[in-house]
């Protein structure tokens with residue numbers, strides 16, 4: 001279901017709760033809402049009014065969902081000015097060219113822990129989404 005984008009900074013500043021396999025509907029809403037917003041490369045669940053730690057983003061092979069994403073390694077820092085669908089401003093932040101992210105994938109109704117190496121633009125979008133899950137606004 002396509003949801004409205006949350007812009008309330010107080011709500012967006014709350015750290016997300018762990019997601020469970022019962023949150024598949026939130027993941028679907030994220031994908032639907034992302035598809036409905038042309039300029040959107042990624043979304044976190046709190047941007048559509050859910051308290052769960054879930055992100056969706058456009059990966060190398062199309063839209064992808066990560067439950068409970070955690071960045072476990074970073075390499076090659078750089079500074080970039082980032083926008084956000086929830087904010088009217090851009091902010092300069094430090095990101096990393098290479099990241100390793102650990103997350104849960106939903107497989108047959110159960111979570112499986114996965115690790116992925118990401119680079120460049122996709123890595124930046126995922127870092128932005130993980131910040132949202134921590135209640136951090138760019």
Ligand SMILES: [Zn+2]
Nearest residue numbers: 083084085086
């Ligand atoms: Zn954002």
